Amino acid sequence: MPFDVQPFWALFDESLDGVVAIDATGCVVGCNASACGLLGRSREMLVGQPAANVLPASLCLDLQRSQASRQASTEPLQGKLDLFAEDGTARQVAYGIASHALPDLSLVTLREVGHAGANFPENCQQIEELLRQQAQRERVLRDITQRIRQSLSVETILSTAVEEVRRVLRVDRALIFRLISAEAGVVIQESVNPAYPLTLEMKLEDRCFGGSCRAFYQQHKTRLVPDVYQDAWAGCLADYMQQFRVKSKMVAAILQRRSLQSPDQTTNGGNAAEGVGDAGNVPEMPMLWGLLIVHSCETHRQWQTSEADLLQHIADQLAIALQQAELYNQVRQLNLNLEDKVQQRTAELERSLNYEAMLRRISDRLRDSLDEHQILQTAVQELAEQLHLSSCEVGFFSDDDKTYQIAYEFPIHLPPVRGLEFRCEDHHDLQACIDAQSYTHICGQHPLADWVGLFRCPIADEQGNLGILTLVCPAERVFTEQDIRLAEQVAIQCAIAIRQARLFQAAQAQVTELERLNQLKDDFLNTVSHELRTPLSNISMATQMLEITLRDMTNSVTEPLAVQLLQHAAPFVQILKEESLRETSLINDLLELARVDSETEPLLWTTVNLRDILPHIAEPFLQYVHNQQQHLEIQVPNDLKPLTTDLSYLERILSELLHNACKYTPAGGEIQVRIEQDIEDIKAEQTGGGAEAISVPRQLRICVTNTGVEIPAEERDRIFEKFYRIPNNDPWKYGGTGLGLALARKLAVLIGGQLSVKSASGQTTFVLALPLAGQPHDVITAIRDTHANA
Missing domain, CATH: 3.30.565.10 (Histidine kinase-like ATPase, C-terminal domain)
Structure with missing residues (x-):
C-alpha cells in the first residue's frame, strides 16, 4: 500500500532545508516551500511530475543509484550541484538522498551552500529520526485504536486504554477520570505501577474545575504539567498529589459529540455553543465526558509535544469507542426494551385470547341450560376458579329492596355464607352499584372473616335489575381491565340467560296449562260421548220401531186419508233416522279418537x-x-x-x-x-x-x-x-x-x-x-x- 506522505508536510514546511519526496515510480509526490524556492517552481508545478523533468540530471542519477542500493546501506547519499535560475545566475546546492526513511519513498534534501546551521549529514539524520518517531507514533496509535475498538464493552475499552497508554508512554500511572458533576468526578479505571498506591473508584471534588479549567479542556486542549507543585491549578488537588506521590502529569480531554436541543443549552457547565444557527439546523457541540490522565511518580518529567499529541489522539479514539459502546448499549437496551414490549404485548394478547376463550366457554355453559339455578351456579363457579377468587356470590334483593340475600356462591378460601340475609342500609355499596349501573370495588368485612375486597357488578337488563354478582378477593388485590371486562360480560350473559330461563319457564307453564285444558276438553268430550251414546242408541231403536210401524200400517190401512198421512210422515222418519246415524257416527269418532290416544288397545x-x-x-x-x-x-x-x-x-x-x-x-x-x-x-x-x-x-x-x-x-x-x-x-x-x-x-x-x-x-x-x-x-x-x- 503506498505510504501517505501528506500528514508529515506539517513538519517539513517549517524547515529551512528543501525537502522533495519521490515515490518508487520516480514521480514527485510532495515538497515543501524551501524546495520550491531553490528549484524556482511552484508546488503545483512539481507535484505529480517525473523527477527527471524537474531535478538536475546528476541528482537523478544519484537517486537511481540510491534506490538500487537502499537495502545495502542506511547512510544517505550526499553530493553538490549547481542550480541555475531563470536569469542565468547559479547557486551551489548540497543535496542528500535518503531512500530508506519512509516505505516506498525517497527523500531528497536541498540546502544552499553557506547556509548557517548544523552540518548537513546531521540534519538529515534528525529529519529521518523525526520521521521515524512520527511513523512509530502512528503505528502505536493504530495498534491502540484497534485494541480499543475490538470490544464494545465499556469496561474492556477503558481497561485496554489505560494499559496501553501506560505501556507506550512509560508512565507510572494511567487513569480515566469520569466527570459526574460540574466540579466532581470519580476514577473509573486505572493502570498503575505496583509500587504506587491505587486511586481506582476514588471520588474527587475540585472546586476550581468548574470555571476556566473546564473551559480549557472543552476546547480540546492537553495540559502538560512537569511539576504538579508548581502548577497554577494545583491548589485544590495538592493533598491528592501528595497522597499518591505524583510529580508530573499530563491530562487530555475525552470529548464526545452530541446534538443540542436549543441554542442556549450548554454542556455540563461549560461554555455555550458558538455559531449556532437556527433551530432547524442545530450543530453538534462537544461534551466533556472525562479526562485521560498519566502520572509520573518516580521523577519529574518534561513532557514532549509528540507525547501530548499521542495522548490526545488516544483520548479522541477512546471517546469514539466509548460513544460507539454507548450507542451499542443503547441499541441493545432498545432491543431489550422492544423484546420486553413484544413479550408484554404477546402476554397481553395471550391473556386476552384466554379471557375470550374463557368468556366463550362460560357463555356456552350458561346458554346450554334453561335452568336458572344451574346458570347462576355455573357462573359463580367458573369465575371463582378462572380468576382465582376467594369466593364468588350472586344475591337478590327482596321485593321491598330493604334486604339482600346471597342465593348462590362458590367459596374457595372462605367459609360458606349461602342463604345469609342482611339489611341494605348496612351495605351502601349494594345500592350504589344498582344506581350507577356499573361495577364498584370496595374493601369491606366478610360476615365470617376479616377484611376482603368486594367487587360488585349488577346483573341487569333493559327491564330492570335481576341481582348482583360479587367477586370476593384479598383486600390488597387490584383487578385488571381483563378481569373487570370478564366479570361484566359474565354478568350480562347471566342477565340474558336468566331472562331466557324465566321466559322458558313461563312458556312451559303455559304449555302445561294448555295441555291440562286440552286433556280436560278430551275428558269432557269422552264423557259427553259416553253419556250421549245411550240416548242416541235408544233414539235409533225407537226410530227403527217407528219406521216398522209406519210400514206395517201403510200396508194394512185402506182409507185414503190414513194412507196419505202415513206417506206424509215417512220422510220425517227418514230424516230422523239419518240424523241419528250421523250423530252416532260423530260420537263413535270421538270415542275412537279417545281410545286411540290412550294407546291401550292391542293391535291385531x-x-x-x-x-x-x-x-x-x-x-x-x-x-x-x-x-x-x-x-x-x-x-x-x-x-x-x-x-x-x-x-x-x-x-x-x-x-x-x-x-x-x-x-x-x-x-x-x-x-x-x-x-x-x-x-x-x-x-x-x-x-x-x-x-x-x-x-x-x-x-x-x-x-x-x-x-x-x-x-x-x-x-x-x-x-x-x-x-x-x-x-x-x-x-x-x-x-x-x-x-x-x-x-x-x-x-x-x-x-x-x-x-x-x-x-x-x-x-x-x-x-x-x-x-x-x-x-x-x-x-x-x-x-x-x-x-x-x-
Missing part, C-alpha cells in the same frame, strides 16, 4: 292381500260415485306382495280417505286409488355358488287422488288437527266435524305408517306409506328354495 296383526280387500273397502262408495257422475279407478300392480297390518285400522283409514275424496270431488271428477312399491336391489346367494341380484319391495304406498280441488300450502299440515276445517265461504257445504283426518293420521302411526298430503295443479293426493317389514328376508328365502328345487 293380519297378513292381507290388498288386491282382494280394496274393492270391498270401495264398495260402499260406488253408489255415491255413480250418483255424482264421478269416475273411480283402482290401480294395483301385478307383483303386489302381501301386507301385514291391522286390517280394521287400515280399512278405517282408507274409508276416511275415500269419503273425503267423494265429498270434495265435483261432478264429473276423477278419483283414483293407486298402490306403489319402493324396490331395492339386493344380492341373494345361489345354491351352486355366486350371487343373483333381485328386486325386493321395501315400502308400500297407497295413494288416493281426487281432481277438482286443491288445498293451500299453509293449510296442508293443519287439516290433520282435531276439529280443524279449511276456511270456506260456506262452512256447512260439505259438513263434517274435522275428526276424520286426525283419526286417520293417528291410526296410520299406530300401524307403523305415515299419512301425508300433496296438492297441486287442481288435484289433491293423500299418501299412506306403510313399511314392508320382513319382506326382503321372505323373498330371498323363497328364491333360494326355488333354485334348490331346480
Whole structure:
C-alpha cells in the first residue's frame, strides 16, 4: 500500500532545508516551500511530475543509484550541484538522498551552500529520526485504536486504554477520570505501577474545575504539567498529589459529540455553543465526558509535544469507542426494551385470547341450560376458579329492596355464607352499584372473616335489575381491565340467560296449562260421548220401531186419508233416522279418537292381500260415485306382495280417505286409488355358488287422488288437527266435524305408517306409506328354495 506522505508536510514546511519526496515510480509526490524556492517552481508545478523533468540530471542519477542500493546501506547519499535560475545566475546546492526513511519513498534534501546551521549529514539524520518517531507514533496509535475498538464493552475499552497508554508512554500511572458533576468526578479505571498506591473508584471534588479549567479542556486542549507543585491549578488537588506521590502529569480531554436541543443549552457547565444557527439546523457541540490522565511518580518529567499529541489522539479514539459502546448499549437496551414490549404485548394478547376463550366457554355453559339455578351456579363457579377468587356470590334483593340475600356462591378460601340475609342500609355499596349501573370495588368485612375486597357488578337488563354478582378477593388485590371486562360480560350473559330461563319457564307453564285444558276438553268430550251414546242408541231403536210401524200400517190401512198421512210422515222418519246415524257416527269418532290416544288397545296383526280387500273397502262408495257422475279407478300392480297390518285400522283409514275424496270431488271428477312399491336391489346367494341380484319391495304406498280441488300450502299440515276445517265461504257445504283426518293420521302411526298430503295443479293426493317389514328376508328365502328345487 503506498505510504501517505501528506500528514508529515506539517513538519517539513517549517524547515529551512528543501525537502522533495519521490515515490518508487520516480514521480514527485510532495515538497515543501524551501524546495520550491531553490528549484524556482511552484508546488503545483512539481507535484505529480517525473523527477527527471524537474531535478538536475546528476541528482537523478544519484537517486537511481540510491534506490538500487537502499537495502545495502542506511547512510544517505550526499553530493553538490549547481542550480541555475531563470536569469542565468547559479547557486551551489548540497543535496542528500535518503531512500530508506519512509516505505516506498525517497527523500531528497536541498540546502544552499553557506547556509548557517548544523552540518548537513546531521540534519538529515534528525529529519529521518523525526520521521521515524512520527511513523512509530502512528503505528502505536493504530495498534491502540484497534485494541480499543475490538470490544464494545465499556469496561474492556477503558481497561485496554489505560494499559496501553501506560505501556507506550512509560508512565507510572494511567487513569480515566469520569466527570459526574460540574466540579466532581470519580476514577473509573486505572493502570498503575505496583509500587504506587491505587486511586481506582476514588471520588474527587475540585472546586476550581468548574470555571476556566473546564473551559480549557472543552476546547480540546492537553495540559502538560512537569511539576504538579508548581502548577497554577494545583491548589485544590495538592493533598491528592501528595497522597499518591505524583510529580508530573499530563491530562487530555475525552470529548464526545452530541446534538443540542436549543441554542442556549450548554454542556455540563461549560461554555455555550458558538455559531449556532437556527433551530432547524442545530450543530453538534462537544461534551466533556472525562479526562485521560498519566502520572509520573518516580521523577519529574518534561513532557514532549509528540507525547501530548499521542495522548490526545488516544483520548479522541477512546471517546469514539466509548460513544460507539454507548450507542451499542443503547441499541441493545432498545432491543431489550422492544423484546420486553413484544413479550408484554404477546402476554397481553395471550391473556386476552384466554379471557375470550374463557368468556366463550362460560357463555356456552350458561346458554346450554334453561335452568336458572344451574346458570347462576355455573357462573359463580367458573369465575371463582378462572380468576382465582376467594369466593364468588350472586344475591337478590327482596321485593321491598330493604334486604339482600346471597342465593348462590362458590367459596374457595372462605367459609360458606349461602342463604345469609342482611339489611341494605348496612351495605351502601349494594345500592350504589344498582344506581350507577356499573361495577364498584370496595374493601369491606366478610360476615365470617376479616377484611376482603368486594367487587360488585349488577346483573341487569333493559327491564330492570335481576341481582348482583360479587367477586370476593384479598383486600390488597387490584383487578385488571381483563378481569373487570370478564366479570361484566359474565354478568350480562347471566342477565340474558336468566331472562331466557324465566321466559322458558313461563312458556312451559303455559304449555302445561294448555295441555291440562286440552286433556280436560278430551275428558269432557269422552264423557259427553259416553253419556250421549245411550240416548242416541235408544233414539235409533225407537226410530227403527217407528219406521216398522209406519210400514206395517201403510200396508194394512185402506182409507185414503190414513194412507196419505202415513206417506206424509215417512220422510220425517227418514230424516230422523239419518240424523241419528250421523250423530252416532260423530260420537263413535270421538270415542275412537279417545281410545286411540290412550294407546291401550292391542293391535291385531293380519297378513292381507290388498288386491282382494280394496274393492270391498270401495264398495260402499260406488253408489255415491255413480250418483255424482264421478269416475273411480283402482290401480294395483301385478307383483303386489302381501301386507301385514291391522286390517280394521287400515280399512278405517282408507274409508276416511275415500269419503273425503267423494265429498270434495265435483261432478264429473276423477278419483283414483293407486298402490306403489319402493324396490331395492339386493344380492341373494345361489345354491351352486355366486350371487343373483333381485328386486325386493321395501315400502308400500297407497295413494288416493281426487281432481277438482286443491288445498293451500299453509293449510296442508293443519287439516290433520282435531276439529280443524279449511276456511270456506260456506262452512256447512260439505259438513263434517274435522275428526276424520286426525283419526286417520293417528291410526296410520299406530300401524307403523305415515299419512301425508300433496296438492297441486287442481288435484289433491293423500299418501299412506306403510313399511314392508320382513319382506326382503321372505323373498330371498323363497328364491333360494326355488333354485334348490331346480
